[in-house]
Amino acid sequence: MKTIVICFIASIVLCISGFFGVKFYSDNQFREPDLINGKTQFVSNCAACHGTKGLGDGLISNTLAVAPDNIYKELTNPFGFKFELISSVMNGDNGQGGLMPAFRGVLTEKDINDIFGYIESIN
16 A cells, blocks of 8 residues: 555656656747847737737737737746747637737747747846
């Protein structure tokens, strides 16, 4: 019985360690963000809906049927992956009923990583 409990606890620790290891690796695959590019791209493409700090409170957010996401909250979610957020920006929608436009062709994955770095730096 004691062996089963030890194996169970070890399995849980291993799974949690693996999850956070994968999260750390995937969230850091784009290296250090360029905060100047991030600010430029954010102001040009995101601030109108997501607000000056990415909190979902932009000038036109009240006119939208679905409120824009709080990007900072999404970035600091310990169970979220940055690559999922980058994919949402690239492909649009993000579960918002098609309201989030796709930025593929406008922004690169590196640009989006720079935007996320900028948002983290100002909050």
